[in-house]
Amino acid sequence: MKLCRYGQDGAEKPGLLDGEGRLRDLSSHCSDLTAEMLSPEGLRRLTAVDPAGLPVVDGNPRFGIPFTGTSKYVCIGLNYSDHAEEAGLAVPSEPIIFLKAVSAMCGPDEPTIQPLGSTKLDWEVELGVVIGTKAQCVSEADALSHVAGYCLLNDVSERAFQMQSSQWDKGKGCDTFGPVGPWLVTADEVADPQALCMWLDVNGQRMQDGSTATMIFGVRTLVSYVSRHMTLMPGDIIATGTPPGVGMGQKPEPAFLKVGDVVTLGIEGLGEQTQRVISHPLAVR
Structure with missing residues (x-):
C-alpha cells in the first residue's frame, strides 16, 4: 500500500x-x-x-510529508563502502549515527532553500525506514517487525557547515534539508529492502546510480543497532546512507548546488522527488 x-x-x-x-x-x-x-x-x-x-483526486496536487508525528530523524553516515572511499574516510566498523532536525522535514517536491552563508550545498539519495511500533533494544531477528514501511529521502547537506566540527548535525538540519516521500510504501510491498535501485540527477545529469544491496549495514542491523542507543517510536525515520556520486566526491573537483539547480531522485518502487534550489528569503539581493 x-x-x-x-x-x-x-x-x-x-x-x-x-x-x-x-x-x-x-x-x-x-x-x-x-x-x-x-x-x-x-x-x-x-x-x-x-x-x-474512494474518490479519485484529479489533477496534480502537491504531496506533503506522507505521515505526521515523527519524533526522531536518525541518519547513518558512510553506510556504503564506495561512498566512504570517495569521501576519503575509513569504512566504519559499526554504524555512525547522527540526527537531522525534524524541522528540516518537508514535502518531496518543496524547493531547497540555500542557507545563509552556504557555499557547499550537496545531495544524497537515501532509503528511509519508517518505524511502526516502539523499538527498544530489539534483536536483528525481530527488527523488521517494527518497520511500518519505506520512503524516499534526500539527505540534503551543507558540507562547509558539516565539516566545521566533528558533529555533523549543523550541516544536515537546515530548513528544507529533509524531503520525504512522495509515499510511505508499506513493508509488505517491499520484498527486499536490500535490493532496490536508486538514482539522483542534477540538472538532468546522472550523479548517483546505486543499489541498497551495497549497504555496509543493512536495514535489519540498523533498526536493531539504533534501538539499543535510543528508543525508536512510531513515525521515526532512519535514513540509511547514500551510494557514491555526491557533489563532495566529484572528480577532479567537487561540484555543489547553486540557486536554480534542479535535483531529481528516485528509488525503485518508492517514487520520485524533484527540488529546485532557491535563495534564502533573507539573502542580500
Missing part, C-alpha cells in the same frame, strides 16, 4: 494510490495519517479499505 498526504501545506488530506497508480482520497476513513496509524493494527484497518470506493 502506498500512503500519502496531499494538498496545501498545513492542510494536507490523507490519500493512497490504487493499483493503477491513481490518487484516492482517504478522508472518509481517517482525518490524517498519523504515526499512531503506522502500527500493524492501524495499517490492517487501512488495508481493509477498498480503493475503488
Whole structure:
C-alpha cells in the first residue's frame, strides 16, 4: 500500500494510490495519517479499505510529508563502502549515527532553500525506514517487525557547515534539508529492502546510480543497532546512507548546488522527488 498526504501545506488530506497508480482520497476513513496509524493494527484497518470506493483526486496536487508525528530523524553516515572511499574516510566498523532536525522535514517536491552563508550545498539519495511500533533494544531477528514501511529521502547537506566540527548535525538540519516521500510504501510491498535501485540527477545529469544491496549495514542491523542507543517510536525515520556520486566526491573537483539547480531522485518502487534550489528569503539581493 502506498500512503500519502496531499494538498496545501498545513492542510494536507490523507490519500493512497490504487493499483493503477491513481490518487484516492482517504478522508472518509481517517482525518490524517498519523504515526499512531503506522502500527500493524492501524495499517490492517487501512488495508481493509477498498480503493475503488474512494474518490479519485484529479489533477496534480502537491504531496506533503506522507505521515505526521515523527519524533526522531536518525541518519547513518558512510553506510556504503564506495561512498566512504570517495569521501576519503575509513569504512566504519559499526554504524555512525547522527540526527537531522525534524524541522528540516518537508514535502518531496518543496524547493531547497540555500542557507545563509552556504557555499557547499550537496545531495544524497537515501532509503528511509519508517518505524511502526516502539523499538527498544530489539534483536536483528525481530527488527523488521517494527518497520511500518519505506520512503524516499534526500539527505540534503551543507558540507562547509558539516565539516566545521566533528558533529555533523549543523550541516544536515537546515530548513528544507529533509524531503520525504512522495509515499510511505508499506513493508509488505517491499520484498527486499536490500535490493532496490536508486538514482539522483542534477540538472538532468546522472550523479548517483546505486543499489541498497551495497549497504555496509543493512536495514535489519540498523533498526536493531539504533534501538539499543535510543528508543525508536512510531513515525521515526532512519535514513540509511547514500551510494557514491555526491557533489563532495566529484572528480577532479567537487561540484555543489547553486540557486536554480534542479535535483531529481528516485528509488525503485518508492517514487520520485524533484527540488529546485532557491535563495534564502533573507539573502542580500
